[in-house]
Amino acid sequence: MKLRKKIALGLVLTMGLTMFAGCGGNDAQQDAEQTGGDAAAAIKVGGTGPLTGGASIYGLAVQRGAEIAVEEVNALGGVQFELKMEDDAHDAEKAVNAYNALKDWGMQLSLNSVTTTPGIATSELNNEDRIFGLTPSASGTKVTEGKDNVFQMCFADPNQGSASAKYISEQQLGSKIAVIYKNDDAYSSGIYEKFKAEANALGLAIVSETTFTTDSQNDFSVQLQDAKNAGADLLFLPMYYDAASLILNQANAMGYAPKFFGVDGMDGILTLEGFDTSLAEGVMLLTPFSADAEDELTKNFVAKYQDKYGEVPNQFAADAYDCIYALHQACTAAGATADMSAEELNDLMVEQFTTMTFDGLTGTGATWSADGQITKDPKGMVIQNGAYVGM
Amino acid sequence: MNLKTMNKTTRSNMVTYLMVIIAFVIVQALVSSGSISSSLKGQLVPICAYIVMAVSLNLTVGVLGELSLGHAGFMSVGAFSGVVAAICFGQTIENSVAVLILAMLVGGCAAAVVGVLVGVPVLRLSGDYLAIVTLAFGEIIKGIANNLYVGMDANGLHFCMIKNTLEMTDGTMLINGPMGLTGIPRIATFAMGFALIMVCLFVIFNLVNSKSGRAIMALRDNKIAAQSVGINVTNYKLMAFVISAAMAGMAGVLFAANFSTVVASKFDINTSILVLVFVVLGGLGNMRGSIIAATVLTVLPEVLREFSEYRMLVYAIVLIVMMLATNNPTLKNAIGSFTGKFSRNAEKGEKANG
Amino acid sequence: MEFLFNLISGVSLGSIYAIIALGYTMVYGIAKMLNFAHGDVIMVGAYICFFATMRFGMPPLAGVLLSMAVCTLLGIIIERMAYKPLRQAPALAVLITAIGMSYFLQNAAQLLWTSSPKVFQSVVGTINGQTGIALFDGALSISYVTIVTIIVCVIIMVSLVTFVNKTKTGKAMRAVSEDKGAAQLMGINVNTTISLTFAIGSALAAIAGVLLCSAYPTLVPTTGAMPGIKAFTAAVFGGIGSIPGALIGGILLGIIEIFAKAYISTQLSDAIVFAVLIVVLLVKPTGLLGKKVSEKV
16 A cells, blocks of 8 residues: 555656656757847846646747847847746746846846736836836836836837727727627727727717636627627727637627727737637737738848748737847947946937837837837738738 | 743743844944945835734734635735825825834734635635635735726725726826826835734734634644634634734835835736745744844845846845755754754644644 | 527537536545646646647547546556555645646646647538538527537547446446545545546547537646536536536536626626526525435434
């Protein structure tokens, strides 16, 4: 009996160990990537993001996009970066832990957090510790509000909401609008609130507003039925593509075919493994990045990303890539060096970011206001024959 | 007082107090000498909050013998009401310690009121049915908190549900539905956390050793026998449940006041289960065990950071192995010499549950 | 018409909960443990079927069978390694181990299969290009997945009830469920019986996973978690341990959820579902079809 128990215990351990061994090679490789560049003379850039759990797709995309950019930037030979991403599991408490771990590591510049809720908690610390923060994708306004040294690379949520409403109104895409948004998600409800305010101001009629939560992200029949009954001819979907793919699927099964209009979170829907892209035919979205763009910068990035990770990058990866380049541009312009303290770098970066203009994957001629929000042009895209086409 | 003349329980309680005090002094010394990493320093207050959560849940699960899967719900009630109170008090009272204490009282009272509301109907159930009802309650709290809007302007506080219909011209939003609480004054300190732990331990130890405490444990060990000697089942069950809820509420305030933002989804079933893990691993009815388990399991994921993406996998394996090891008869006998009390209590608690 | 539509949606959702709840209740009924890892076995089942059909081009039925085989094996391995050593331990210790197992499976799945969502192709094919039966000139439709799920649910329920009540092994299971010690004295191999229960429960999880993802095709490592908890709720609702109770509980839960969304509030639907559950349990403390346990003195 005793022996059998010991064996069982041993087996559990071996099971665990084999899991490590199985993935071990990969791990070592990634470690090497993370410490790209000459460690001694590199500026330490840290960021937190969900690398595990339900939101890990966003965190991993940011990590990978940033890694590619760091490699490229370091190969240029100018200012060197060393990147480290820590897991926050999309949770404010864990994000603070991750941030502190990065601080212990000696972080000089910060990518803040990938998602909004953790971002609000860590940006507060960025501000207190005087460590410059540039978030790739934490789009909530509270992330930058009242903090002079935290900047965003993505659009702030309200900007997306109002831009969408304006676009719909200008292009006269629909007269009766239905909205389905994710009630327990800061990103989705942030866009929705501004969209609603702007739509009212522009005289657009919102005929149906329904919600879902993380826990009820399966069945959308009620929401779609409500929109259909209200006679909506345009369905606005401020959400990420995983939920949107289910909505498209179920709308199709119901025989309901309004125009669909998404925001930047919709990007990625075409590359979902197994997704029938014909369902997304005619879907419109406002996004600063599309993996199908023909410019050299995008092509190079997408090719590298696919080569390395076997996936098509989404806008999170692109935003992270741009973050590193923006930091690089600012550091170069300000003559920043790796031996500067975080505080010195912080002052230089704040000065640079409020004055510089940046061209990247997610838009050209981007500028930042003193409150940390970015101004760049979103591109209207429509999906035709399984690919994005500019509207 | 002489250590030898004390009875065994008192001695064990003293050891627990002493352990907490020594740990506090050591950590405080490390903090003031600056020889502690910012990672650990940032975790001190959450650890205190989790310890309070663990000992308070232990009162329900270990001492009362009822499985609760919605303990985070009380934490949520405490966090939301306490922080709103803290912001209100903060306008008139300068001293942040006083504000935090008042906020904790408000949070604790709010959680206790909800504890009564929940406890009166559900404590009639038992076992797994009680567990699922507490789980359901936790989810309901989360659902409501996710749809709660509270704003403050010159006229005072404004509330509304589901849709943000507050039309304030110059006010600020305190609770903004799913975006949760933002702009929380970060007034929680490690010393306050320590004080809260000591207060909770004091209350629990005195309760357990009182007449009421013995009645509660009698209910756990044999409900029918306890009833037959005239113990009022509902009253005593409710007493333990509400005290536990109030403490969870206070822990919620402490926790929320350490971060600048808190969302309702934080206090979901996963958090409830996390706290339950502390309790079971530390030993049912064993407060010292809960304190140690809460500390170790809160720090563990941070220590595992070097495993990068395998971190949570390792955490899961460690959790399973720990459960297997602590329940392994051979190992149990070996450590049984100094934690003899723990296994006996655990068995007792279990019988009542099974 | 709207009412009918919502009813159909409710039954569709409920049938999915029901099929998951059957596995939950089976394991609970015999082994008396809440297997929190059940939802994650469902997820593994769905991934296996996804890779079998999408990557290796196996026919759907073969994919389902393969996924059942893998899940059965997984169930037995989990039981042997994590639960069996705790046979004498308190029930709560097993609960925590099950939670640990659930974390393990989720994280292992994320490492092995990444967290990018996969879109699952329904294993239920189309007839004349239609995914469902259209009623009232297409105003309403019932998807084939729903019909298949309900049929499969009923088949599983009937065969489980027959198996548990009529066969010798089933008798042994009931004996173990009543009293492990006494069962052992009667020459029943308790360990084998419990392992068998897990094997059956896990095979059911594989079927549930495939049908869950056929109905709601987004597949991520956390796919099983929330439906798992909802199905657990459904099992308790129907009276945990009762096999017909799981079916009824599941379908009712689905209908309540959809009705709450449609007629009260989409925001508060989950809160309403749980509130109804509490009310039901207060009126009937052991669920709809649960056995009344008389207190032994």
